[in-house]
Amino acid sequence: MLCVAMAIAWSITTICGVQAQSYPSRPIRLVVGFAPGGANDIVARILAQKLADVLGQQIVVDNRAGADGRIATELVAKSQSDGYTILLVPTSFSYGTSGLKNPPYTHDDFTTVSLVAKAPFILLANSSFPVSSVKELISSAKAAKTPLNYATGGVGNLTHLAGELFMQMAGIKLQAVAYRGSGPALVDLMGGQIPLQVAAILGAVPFVTSGKVKALGVTATKRSPAVPDVPTIAEAGLPGYEAEGWWAIIGPSGMSLQVLVKLNKGINSSLSATEIVDRINKVGAAPAPSTPESLRNFIKGESTKWVKVLKEAQIELN
Numbered sequence: 001m002l003c004v005a006m007a008i009a010w011s012i013t014t015i016c017g018v019q020a021q022s023y024p025s026r027p028i029r030l031v032v033g034f035a036p037g038g039a040n041d042i043v044a045r046i047l048a049q050k051l052a053d054v055l056g057q058q059i060v061v062d063n064r065a066g067a068d069g070r071i072a073t074e075l076v077a078k079s080q081s082d083g084y085t086i087l088l089v090p091t092s093f094s095y096g097t098s099g100l101k102n103p104p105y106t107h108d109d110f111t112t113v114s115l116v117a118k119a120p121f122i123l124l125a126n127s128s129f130p131v132s133s134v135k136e137l138i139s140s141a142k143a144a145k146t147p148l149n150y151a152t153g154g155v156g157n158l159t160h161l162a163g164e165l166f167m168q169m170a171g172i173k174l175q176a177v178a179y180r181g182s183g184p185a186l187v188d189l190m191g192g193q194i195p196l197q198v199a200a201i202l203g204a205v206p207f208v209t210s211g212k213v214k215a216l217g218v219t220a221t222k223r224s225p226a227v228p229d230v231p232t233i234a235e236a237g238l239p240g241y242e243a244e245g246w247w248a249i250i251g252p253s254g255m256s257l258q259v260l261v262k263l264n265k266g267i268n269s270s271l272s273a274t275e276i277v278d279r280i281n282k283v284g285a286a287p288a289p290s291t292p293e294s295l296r297n298f299i300k301g302e303s304t305k306w307v308k309v310l311k312e313a314q315i316e317l318n
Contacts, residue, residue, distance in 0.1 A: 023259045023262055024055055026057065028058070028060070029084060030044055030059050030060065030086055031062045031064055032064070040069075043285065046276060046279045047116055047267065048061050055263075069090065070096060073096075077105040077109040083255055083256075083263055086113065086249055087110075088116070090158075090246070094299050094306055095161075095303055096317065098307045109252070111292070112299065113248070113250055113267065116271065119244065119284050119286070120243075120245070121198050121219040122201045122219065122224075123233060124199055124213045126192050126194070129196070135237035142172055148174050148175065151194050151198070152176050153178075154178045154180070156317045156318075159200075161306055166241065166243075167313075201226050202226065203284075208230070217231055226284060245285075251263075264291065264292055268290075
């Protein structure tokens with residue numbers, strides 16, 4: 001019986017090894033938890049096109065929108081760990097189930113594959129608002145009798161949390177106002193209905209360069225090539241501040257090392273291609289390839305950071 005069991009175990013190991021070595025032998029499904037046309041979908045499709053060339057198999061983008069990406073994330077968590085179903089996740093993956101009594105998944109339900117790209121935000125002010133720097137904004141907010149309003153992309157959105165982090169670090173009070181998209185918020189910002197906004201850089205650049213809005217600072221640790229004259233918030237008056245959006249590829253837990261290595265190398269190779277760098281830059285982001293281990297540690301750090309912000313701001317996610 002022992003010999004039979006050992007033979008079966010050897011056979012299974014051999015079969016798995018052969019399958020891993022031949023990976024991928026069929027199309028790979030890249031699940032995206034958001035509707036077509038948005039930033040998540042665009043980044044996924046930019047990567048998918050080049051990754052298909054690198055791996056020699058079609059990468060099928062499968063949009064499963066709903067519940068801020070949780071529907072797609074739960075689907076992938078329950079998928080086979082053979083490398084043929086992977087998931088693009090945004091920053092909200094690191095904190096999206098915070099506070100839920102019965103979360104549908106945890107970070108342990110996934111294998112981290114590679115970081116894909118990072119994208120900073122920009123803090124904007126109405127052109128007639130009487131502040132022109134981060135330091136002036138902090139002083140103005142401290143002197144104000146009522147909290148200044150700032151536009152966000154919705155409750156729990158990273159533009160919201162970026163503002164909350166700014167408040168907590170600066171020791172001031174601002175009032176978040178949720179909008180359905182940065183476009184309507186920019187219209188109100190330019191019209192003077194709201195004095196401040198945290199927005200994606202790409203959509204804001206034309207209005208910054210035309211002088212229709214004022215840029216107070218970039219939320220990343222480095223200046224953005226899209227607005228090189230705009231300082232980071234950290235260098236403009238709030239040392240240590242950072243709030244950056246990102247996208248990463250993960251898969252179900254239990255992926256084999258051979259498959260993981262091949263998939264990671266394929267993604268990193270894709271992200272180093274000049275045409276992919278250019279395309280990602282055009283959507284206001286920058287490629288950020290990584291190892292599986294560094295991504296795992298990165299997500300842990302982001303989770304700790306943003307869950308703390310949520311708790312201190314008493315923000316509940318639905």
